[in-house]
Amino acid sequence: MASGKRITRRQVLRIAGAAGGTAALAACGATPTPQVVEKVVTQIVAATPEVVKETVVVQQTVEKVVQQTVVVEKAVTPAPSDISGQVRLWVFPMTDNDQDTIWTPLNNRFKQAYPKIEVSLELLPWAGRREKMLTAYAAGQQPDIAYVNTDTLSLFGTNDVLAPLDDVIPSEVWDDLQGNLQAGLMWEGKRLMFPTLLIGTGYLYNKKLFSEIGWDPEKPPLTWDDIRKLGADSKAKGYFMTSWNTTNWGDNWITPLWQAGGNVYSKDLTKVQLTSDAAHETLQFMVDLFQNGWVPKEGAVGTEQEASAVAPTNYWITGKQTLSDVGNPNITTNTRAQAKDLEFGFVPVWKNKRQTQLGGAGCWGMFKNSKAPKAAEAWLLWMIAPEQQGFYGSVTKFAPPRKSAWQYWAAEADPKKFVEIRLQYLEMNQDSSYFWQEGKITCAPQFQAAVLGMKTVDQALSDAQTDLQKIVDDWNAKRKKS
Amino acid sequence: MVMHGVSTQRWHLAGRRETAHRRSLGYRLRKSASWYLFIAPNVLTFLVFTLFSWVFLIYLSLHDWNLLGAKQFVGVQNYTRMLSDKILAKALANTFAYILMFVVPVACVSLGLATLVNTRLRGMYLFRALFYLPVVTSIAVIAIIWRFILIPRPDGILNYFLRQVGIAPKEWLLDPHLAMPSITMMQIWSTMGYYMVLWLAGLQSVPEELYEAARIDGAGRWALFRYVTVPMLRPTTIFIVMIATIGAFQMFGPPYMLTGGGPMYATTTMVYYIWQLAFGRYLMGYASASSIVLFVLILIASLIQRKYMGWSESLF
Numbered sequence: 001m002a003s004g005k006r007i008t009r010r011q012v013l014r015i016a017g018a019a020g021g022t023a024a025l026a027a028c029g030a031t032p033t034p035q036v037v038e039k040v041v042t043q044i045v046a047a048t049p050e051v052v053k054e055t056v057v058v059q060q061t062v063e064k065v066v067q068q069t070v071v072v073e074k075a076v077t078p079a080p081s082d083i084s085g086q087v088r089l090w091v092f093p094m095t096d097n098d099q100d101t102i103w104t105p106l107n108n109r110f111k112q113a114y115p116k117i118e119v120s121l122e123l124l125p126w127a128g129r130r131e132k133m134l135t136a137y138a139a140g141q142q143p144d145i146a147y148v149n150t151d152t153l154s155l156f157g158t159n160d161v162l163a164p165l166d167d168v169i170p171s172e173v174w175d176d177l178q179g180n181l182q183a184g185l186m187w188e189g190k191r192l193m194f195p196t197l198l199i200g201t202g203y204l205y206n207k208k209l210f211s212e213i214g215w216d217p218e219k220p221p222l223t224w225d226d227i228r229k230l231g232a233d234s235k236a237k238g239y240f241m242t243s244w245n246t247t248n249w250g251d252n253w254i255t256p257l258w259q260a261g262g263n264v265y266s267k268d269l270t271k272v273q274l275t276s277d278a279a280h281e282t283l284q285f286m287v288d289l290f291q292n293g294w295v296p297k298e299g300a301v302g303t304e305q306e307a308s309a310v311a312p313t314n315y316w317i318t319g320k321q322t323l324s325d326v327g328n329p330n331i332t333t334n335t336r337a338q339a340k341d342l343e344f345g346f347v348p349v350w351k352n353k354r355q356t357q358l359g360g361a362g363c364w365g366m367f368k369n370s371k372a373p374k375a376a377e378a379w380l381l382w383m384i385a386p387e388q389q390g391f392y393g394s395v396t397k398f399a400p401p402r403k404s405a406w407q408y409w410a411a412e413a414d415p416k417k418f419v420e421i422r423l424q425y426l427e428m429n430q431d432s433s434y435f436w437q438e439g440k441i442t443c444a445p446q447f448q449a450a451v452l453g454m455k456t457v458d459q460a461l462s463d464a465q466t467d468l469q470k471i472v473d474d475w476n477a478k479r480k481k482s
Numbered sequence: 483m484v485m486h487g488v489s490t491q492r493w494h495l496a497g498r499r500e501t502a503h504r505r506s507l508g509y510r511l512r513k514s515a516s517w518y519l520f521i522a523p524n525v526l527t528f529l530v531f532t533l534f535s536w537v538f539l540i541y542l543s544l545h546d547w548n549l550l551g552a553k554q555f556v557g558v559q560n561y562t563r564m565l566s567d568k569i570l571a572k573a574l575a576n577t578f579a580y581i582l583m584f585v586v587p588v589a590c591v592s593l594g595l596a597t598l599v600n601t602r603l604r605g606m607y608l609f610r611a612l613f614y615l616p617v618v619t620s621i622a623v624i625a626i627i628w629r630f631i632l633i634p635r636p637d638g639i640l641n642y643f644l645r646q647v648g649i650a651p652k653e654w655l656l657d658p659h660l661a662m663p664s665i666t667m668m669q670i671w672s673t674m675g676y677y678m679v680l681w682l683a684g685l686q687s688v689p690e691e692l693y694e695a696a697r698i699d700g701a702g703r704w705a706l707f708r709y710v711t712v713p714m715l716r717p718t719t720i721f722i723v724m725i726a727t728i729g730a731f732q733m734f735g736p737p738y739m740l741t742g743g744g745p746m747y748a749t750t751t752m753v754y755y756i757w758q759l760a761f762g763r764y765l766m767g768y769a770s771a772s773s774i775v776l777f778v779l780i781l782i783a784s785l786i787q788r789k790y791m792g793w794s795e796s797l798f
Contacts, residue, residue: 131761134549155764159550247742297634301655301744441762448745452656471763478546 084116085372087379090133090146092126094197094396099123101395110382117375130437137161137367144370145380148193148363150184150428151436156365157187158479163366164190168377173384176402181361184428192365194384197398199360200422201251203242203347204324204331206316210345213237213322220347221323224259224285227350231294234322240315242323244286244295245302246447249440251326253447254358254431257282261353264431264439265472272472274443274465275458278353283450283457290451300451314338323347330397332414346417349425359426361401399423435472442467543771548764560771570772572747573755576662580751581730583666589722592674593715596681597707610682614675621672625739628668629655655741658748665736665749673729677722684718685711720791724784731780752776 095101103121110119122143124132130152136142148156156162166174174182174191178198185191207217213233221230231241244252254264262278265271273279289295296315315321317339324331324344335342349357364383370376382388389400390408399419400409409416443464450460511518543560545553564570599610616624631639632654641651654664692710701709734753737743743750743758750758756776760769 134761134764138549155548155550159548161550246744297653297656298629301661301741437762437764441758444742445744445746452658452745454658454746 082116083114083374083378085375086118086120087145087372087375088120088122088143089379090122090124090143092124092129092147094398102392106383106388106391109388110379113382114375114378117372117378119379140369142367142369144372144376145364145366147196148365150193150361150363150433153185153187153192153433154435157192158475161368162192163368163370163373164192165194165366165380166191168366168380169194169384173402176404178399178401178403178426179359179423180427181359181401182428183430184359184361184433185363193361193363194380195361195363195401196384196389196392197362197396198401198419198423198426199328199362199398200357200419200426201326201328202349202357202418202422203326204316204335204344204418205347206319206322206324207343207345209234209237209239209319209322213239217345220345222348222351224350224352228288230322231289231292235293240296240321241289241294242321243299243315243325244289245299246286246451247302247440247444248326249436249443250358250360250432252286253282253443255356256285256350256352258356258358258427258431259350259352259354260285263429265434267430269430269434269472270476272465272469274461274468279461280457281352283447283461286447287451287457291453300448317342328398329411329415329418332418333397333412336414346421349422355425356427357422357425358432359428360432361428362398435468435475438471439468442471539770539773542767543774545767547766549766550764553767556767560768561775563768564772564775569747569750570752570755573750573752576748576750577731577733577752579662580666580733581727583663584669584730584733585723585726587666588670588674588677588726589719591670592677592722593681595674595678596685599678600682600685610678613678616672617675619672621735621739624668624672625736628664628671629740632664656745658745661741661745661748665740668736668740669733673726677726680718680722681715684715688714720787723791724787727783727787728780731776731783752779 091098091103103123107119107121110117133142133146133148133152142161148162169191177195181195181198182191185193185195205220210217213230213236215230215233221227227241234241246252257264257278260278260281262276262282263273266273290297290300314325316324317335319339319342324335327334332344335344349355364380366373366376366380383392384402386400386402386405387408389402389405390410392398393400393405394408394410397411397415399411399416400406446455446460446464446467449455449463450457455463542553544555544557546556546560547553595613599606599613633639633641634651634653634656635641636645636651638651638654640654645651652660655661688711692714693706696706696710732753733751734757737749737751737754738757741749743754752772753776756769756772759765759772
């Protein structure tokens with residue numbers, strides 16, 4: 001809760017004064033475009049960093065941070081924009097109650113800045129999101145803006161569905177993005193999505209169990225050799241090391257493959273590279289995890305999302321697993337909530353030939369045939385402003401992708417640390433944005449065959465290579481034709 | 483007489499005109515307009531959700547389409563492609579294996595249950611409700627329960643009970659030979675309540691006089707069941723076998739929730755594969771062609787059942 005320290009009247013006056021002055025200046029000029037509005041806000045924040053920083057630190061709860069931000073914004077928001085229209089927005093739940101915790105406050109603030117734009121929000125369940133999105137588009141019922149993941153980039157890109165955002169979003173905003181993310185947003189040289197949250201998954205470790213199995217509780221594993229040793233030591237004491245799933249294409253295949261020095265696809269998207277030494281080493285690693293009993297067997301089958309939804313036992317929470325399941329930053333808060341006595345530490349990004357990790361981003365995509373493109377642009381620009389990104393991240397616990405939004409990110413210390421220790425290692429490339437579903441569906445059965453001992457590692461990889469290469473060849477042939 | 487003859491002729495003429503008028507389309511439409519109004523919702527629903535969908539499905543099966551781009555006419559390419567699709571063949575084999583393992587056992591188990599709950603004992607309504615409960619339970623909840631039961635280690639629930647009778651633990655959903663039987667077991671458990679209700683309705687419609695007459699003739703309990711109950715349940719049997727077969731052809735939830743079609747396609751059914759084609763690989767045309775093949779298979783199975791089980795309209 002709040003630390004007890006309150007914002008002083010003097011501080012409020014300083015914020016209001018600075019903001020009011022700028023608002024007066026802004027009002028003297030022409031009606032600013034949304035981009036200009038955003039810059040004004042940013043400049044004020046930059047001009048009074050100590051004030052803003054203080055308000056965020058003092059007010060620990062997200063709601064209060066919002067209130068503080070509103071104080072600043074109210075003062076600096078210029079005359080209401082003339083842009084009008086209805087923006088249909090599709091979003092997916094990030095918390096138990098997104099409507100009240102995220103969208104009602106954001107919508108109220110947006111309404112103040114753009115009273116003539118009406119935002120029609122549809123909060124859809126995650127289950128079947130791809131089906132809903134695609135069928136809605138096929139029926140001409142797509143939204144103007146939707147939350148999209150980068151795994152759909154190639155599908156949307158191939159079919160020219162999303163509007164390029166290069167000209168909509170100023171270059172300095174693109175430059176403000178964290179880390180090595182931009183490659184994963186590009187389709188044929190155009191950026192089709194803008195990130196709203198960073199996805200960088202990872203592991204925690206159970207300090208008590210580490211002591212019990214003879215490990216230093218302050219020294220988490222780093223290399224693949226450490227992981228193998230930890231697996232053996234955990235098993236020897238009757239614990240699992242972590243959990244693994246053959247259909248978790250990102251965390252349990254792409255990340256370790258990159259760490260082993262490989263890639264799924266060649267840069268030019270013509271070759272599948274599953275028969276490489278790196279792929280062999282990665283699948284052998286997966287096979288060792290299962291066949292040595294270092295991870296629960298049940299992860300060998302079942303689709304990643306559905307299987308985790310119906311997982312019979314959470315071995316991490318029940319103290320039977322030395323490392324957590326791979327998770328998002330909110331695994332820290334969930335662990336604190338569900339297992340109060342579990343003392344955990346943070347596992348760094350694993351290292352083999354490279355120390356790297358698949359990064360991802362939940363993004364906003366703007367559909368090309370929007371009925372109100374100007375209003376949609378206005379909403380998008382408003383939403384990706386640092387204050388909104390910071391607020392969104394504060395509630396969802398996901399890190400904001402813009403560097404300048406971090407000062408507004410009022411997440412607890414644990415999720416923040418979770419992200420900070422892996423931020424520099426997050427990467428995106430062709431593997432993270434192309435043929436994601438196809439790769440997962442095609443390779444998972446072969447991975448299963450290997451971990452269940454029905455095929456050798458080489459056989460499984462060779463079969464996966466053949467099947468996936470055919471899909472890639474078909475795709476390239478169609479593209480050439482079109 | 484003459485006058486009467488003329489008047490009769492006129493009357494006949496008027497009658498013919500009246501008949502012709504009555505036969506005219508406009509008259510009939512006006513006369514039956516209110517009836518059309520009554521059936522309009524159903525007709526509209528049929529046109530939009532069945533007929534149009536069907537026509538569109540056939541149209542799509544002749545095209546290459548990923549839902550977002552332009553449709554490309556490919557003729558019967560989607561159909562010929564099936565001939566060399568090994569996963570489709572596997573999905574088809576799995577579906578037939580599931581039908582064989584599911585239909586007769588679920589019919590027998592649910593009949594047994596219905597016979598048990600058809601007795602007039604105190605609290606029987608509660609048992610009926612309990613047996614029916616899985617039918618109204620979400621597949622996600624059922625999947626959680628069964629994932630627990632089927633944990634592939636010695637401490638799993640089912641393995642624990644097997645060990646008590648000296649049977650070695652099994653890797654239920656991980657073993658390609660046991661994965662589909664495991665799913666079938668779950669499906670029988672979760673749907674038997676529905677079939678039980680159907681059997682119960684059939685059992686309760688057997689006239690009591692038939693049992694009385696048989697008893698007078700000296701029939702025992704087995705003879706009553708064999709020679710009175712079973713023949714009288716023939717319409718119910720045919721109905722249950724048909725809908726269980728059609729349902730089995732369309733099985734989707736358990737592989738979606740429990741196995742993802744694995745291990746190694748061992749639980750990939752036709753419908754699950756069609757869904758994967760459509761929304762995992764975005765091959766809407768190929769998925770449509772596969773759906774049509776599935777429909778034809780269901781139709782053939784229903785016609786065979788109709789022929790060999792003596793199904794006719796009069797049974798219902």
